[in-house]
Each structure stands twice: as structure tokens, then as C-alpha cells.
Amino acid sequence: MRFFTVFDLLINHAKRKNISLDEMYAYFRQRDIKKTQIEELQNSAYIPSELQDSVLSFLNMTELEIALALGRIPEKYQNSFFENISRIAGLLSPDEEENISSVAPFFENEYGKLYNEDCIKVLNTLSSNCVDMVFADPPFNLGKTYDSGVDDNLTTSDYLNWTYQWIDECVRILKPGGRIFIYNIPKWCVYIAGHLSKQLTFWDWIAVDMKFSLPIQSRLYPAHYGLISFIKGTKANTFNNQRIPMQICRHCGGELKDYGGYKAKMNPAGVNVSDVWSDIYPVRHRNSKNRKYNELSVKLLDRVISMSTNPGDVIFDPFGGSGTTYAVAQMLKRRWIGTELGDCEIIKQRLLHPEKDVLQLQKVCEEKNHLFTDDALALRKKNGFWTCESVQRNDNEKPNNEQLTLNMILSGL
Numbered sequence: 539m540r541f542f543t544v545f546d547l548l549i550n551h552a553k554r555k556n557i558s559l560d561e562m563y564a565y566f567r568q569r570d571i572k573k574t575q576i577e578e579l580q581n582s583a584y585i586p587s588e589l590q591d592s593v594l595s596f597l598n599m600t601e602l603e604i605a606l607a608l609g610r611i612p613e614k615y616q617n618s619f620f621e622n623i624s625r626i627a628g629l630l631s632p633d634e635e636e637n638i639s640s641v642a643p644f645f646e647n648e649y650g651k652l653y654n655e656d657c658i659k660v661l662n663t664l665s666s667n668c669v670d671m672v673f674a675d676p677p678f679n680l681g682k683t684y685d686s687g688v689d690d691n692l693t694t695s696d697y698l699n700w701t702y703q704w705i706d707e708c709v710r711i712l713k714p715g716g717r718i719f720i721y722n723i724p725k726w727c728v729y730i731a732g733h734l735s736k737q738l739t740f741w742d743w744i745a746v747d748m749k750f751s752l753p754i755q756s757r758l759y760p761a762h763y764g765l766i767s768f769i770k771g772t773k774a775n776t777f778n779n780q781r782i783p784m785q786i787c788r789h790c791g792g793e794l795k796d797y798g799g800y801k802a803k804m805n806p807a808g809v810n811v812s813d814v815w816s817d818i819y820p821v822r823h824r825n826s827k828n829r830k831y832n833e834l835s836v837k838l839l840d841r842v843i844s845m846s847t848n849p850g851d852v853i854f855d856p857f858g859g860s861g862t863t864y865a866v867a868q869m870l871k872r873r874w875i876g877t878e879l880g881d882c883e884i885i886k887q888r889l890l891h892p893e894k895d896v897l898q899l900q901k902v903c904e905e906k907n908h909l910f911t912d913d914a915l916a917l918r919k920k921n922g923f924w925t926c927e928s929v930q931r932n933d934n935e936k937p938n939n940e941q942l943t944l945n946m947i948l949s950g951l
């Protein structure tokens with residue numbers, strides 16, 4: 539499904555009428571419209587009012603035709619649109635389909651297959667409803683350089699069209715009840731969520747706290763990435779609740795949230811993971827990084843995979859990068875299918891020599907399912923804070939029900 543901007547319509551029209559770009563800009567210049575005003579339409583699916591007449595006359599289209607070309611059906615035409623839908627479909631003919639040939643994997647082992655190919659090419663070879671979960675961490679179109687040479691500085695419409703293309707294929711290969719996770723900056727998550735909502739059921743929008751980002755002028759300081767998640771159908775096949783330690787001050791060990799009288803009811807196995815993840819840290823240290831480009835942490839992938847799949851399930855990640863998804867998947871005994879356009883040798887070596895990942899995953903697992911880690915418990919005891927043991931011993935502190943409810947609301951539990 540393509541996302542068209544007004545600029546796409548202009549270019550498309552110019553091509554069909556053999557009008558050069560210079561001639562097109564000259565047409566608008568005669569009407570006091572600058573080239574930059576036309577170029578700005580690359581990011582817009584709406585025509586600004588001051589350009590309305592000139593754009594309509596250049597395209598030789600009515601307002602209705604333009605709305606349809608941009609994927610909108612104006613309210614007053616909706617009934618008649620649905621009444622005539624089969625006639626409209628009958629007037630359309632498909633573009634020629636590309637020949638789909640199979641591709642050979644770059645590396646495979648008992649858990650998975652890695653392809654050194656464009657993800658869309660690989661997706662085209664996979665059958666429908668064949669994977670239990672999709673995790674995708676695509677380039678964010680922020681002008682970064684990757685060794686794969688992918689253009690990370692596309693126009694809005696080119697980035698979204700490419701995004702919608704691989705997403706639609708991922709949706710096709712996802713099993714009913716399977717779940718897709720897409721990690722991106724909020725600017726793109728908004729479009730991606732809108733697009734996915736047309737085909738799947740919204741499940742979660744997770745804000746992953748992002749440390750050490752750069753401020754942007756005239757905007758709020760960006761402090762999170764979005765991890766959006768949708769289900770194919772209406773019911774998730776798998777949800778394994780994840781519990782993590784309570785957040786405490788690393789200096790004194792005191793809790794960062796006020797759990798008030800509710801502390802006696804805290805589960806010793808930890809607090810339920812919410813949709814704000816503040817305990818995920820970027821992989822920055824040269825020692826822990828597998829390559830010079832961005833990579834996600836073992837902790838993030840462990841949480842996503844453990845929560846949404848079971849051993850033996852199949853996970854697809856179209857943007858391998860350093861291979862974090864595949865490494866964690868197989869340590870957790872899940873199967874995986876992966877693609878990466880750039881250097882796949884890094885991923886292969888990582889999977890062949892998993893010692894560093896095993897240590898990291900061990901550390902992650904040690905911290906899970908406890909209200910306090912061993913270090914936190916020692917610090918709290920030293921500084922006289924309550925522990926699960928101490929509150930169980932002290933029954934005098936039981937709050938009344940009203941106070942309990944208030945405390946639960948205040949602490950967001």
C-alpha cells in the first residue's frame with residue numbers, strides 16, 4: 539500500500555504528460571509559487587490553501603480526484619463509494635508482478651537462517667502465516683550511514699512507502715494470534731501505528747526511555763523511543779508476564795516511587811512490567827558492542843521475546859544489524875529467520891561464539907523475578923529500608939482498604 543504526497547501527484551502527472559521538472563517549477567513560478575514551496579509538498583498529503591488553485595490547475599484534477607489519489611474518501615461521497623466499490627475494482631488492473639525466486643541463506647544453524655539480502659526480497663519468498671512474532675528495528679531515516687549503503691535520508695513519502703511495503707509483508711507472514719513489534723522514533727511510530735491499525739489489533743505502545751539523546755531546537759527534549767505492538771486477529775497466542783525489580787535509588791537504596799502502605803502487598807517476585815521501560819540502557823561501551831553502528835541490548839530483546847513467545851516459536855527480524863534478536867532468540871530456545879543487507883559476518887561470528895551474550899543474558903535473568911536484586915537488598919538492609927521479609931514480620935502496618943486503594947492509584951500499580 540503506497541502513501542502518496544501532493545508532490546508525488548505532481549511528479550506523476552509531469553511524467554505522464556512529458557513535462558520536465560524545470561518546466562513544472564516554471565509553471566508555478568509564473569503563479570508566484572517558489573520551488574521550495576513545491577518541494578515542501580514532499581512531506582504533505584494536504585494542499586496548503588495558498589497553493590490550492592495552482593496545484594489543481596496544473597494537475598487538471600478536481601478536489602475529489604485529488605482526495606481519492608491521496609487515499610481519502612470525502613465524507614459526502616462515502617456511501618456512493620461503497621455502493622460502487624465493485625465497479626471501481628473492475629476498472630483497476632494490477633501492475634506486473636515481479637518474479638519471486640528463492641534466495642540462499644548466508645548462514646544457518648539448528649535455530650535459524652540468516653539471509654544477506656534485502657528484507658523485502660526475503661519476505662517475498664516466505665509463506666503466509668508462518669512466524670509467531672516479528673521484531674523490527676529499521677533505520678530511522680535520520681541520515682545515518684550503514685555499511686549496507688542504505689539511503690537513510692529519504693523523503694517522507696519514500697521512507698513511508700518503503701516502511702509500509704516491508705510491514706505489509708511482515709503482516710502477511712505473521713500467524714493469526716502472532717504479534718509484531720516495531721521500534722522507531724515517535725515521528726514514524728505515529729504513521730506506522732496508523733498503518734498497522736488498518737490490518738491488525740493494537741496491543742501496546744511502549745515508551746523505551748532513551749538516555750543521552752541530543753536536544754532539538756523548539757521541541758521538547760526527546761527522551762524515548764516507541765516500541766509499538768499489534769496482534770494479528772483479536773487474541774494474542776502468548777503473553778508471559780514479566781516481573782522486574784522495584785526501582786530504587788542507587789546511592790541509598792530507597793524506593794523511587796512511594797509505595798506507601800501497599801508495600802506489604804508487593805510481590806516478592808517483582809513488579810509487573812509496565813508500558814514505560816526505564817531500565818533499558820543503550821549499548822555504548824566498545825567492549826559490549828558487536829559493531830560500530832547502533833545495536834539493541836540483550837535485555838530489551840529478552841523482555842520482548844520472553845513476553846510474546848514460547849520455546850520453539852519462530853521469530854522474524856528483517857533488520858539484523860549486529861544480530862541481537864537472533865542471538866537472544868536462540869539462547870531462549872526460539873527459532874528465528876533473519877535478513878541483513880550489510881555485513882552478515884559479524885552476526886555469524888556472534889552466533890558461533892555466544893559466550894559474551896550468554897553472560898549478559900545470565901545477568902538479565904538474575905535481575906528478573908525479584909523485587910530486589912542481591913545488591914539492592916544489601917543496600918536497603920544497611921540503610922534500614924523495608925524488605926519483603928521485614929514487612930511480612932511487621933503486621934501492625936496493615937493499611938485500611940481506602941488507604942490501600944489510594945496508595946495503589948498514586949503509585950500507578
Ligand SMILES: C[S@@+](CC[C@H](N)C(=O)[O-])C[C@H]1O[C@@H](n2cnc3c(N)ncnc32)[C@H](O)[C@@H]1O
Pocket residue numbers: 655656657658675676677684685686688831832833834835856857858859860861862863877878879880
Ligand atoms: C537499526 S539497525 C538494526 C540493529 C539491530 N536491531 C541490532 O540490535 O543490532 C538497522 C539495520 O537494518 C539494515 N537494513 C537497512 N535496510 C535493509 C533492508 N532493506 N533489508 C535488510 N536490512 C536492511 C541496516 O544495514 C542496519 O544494519
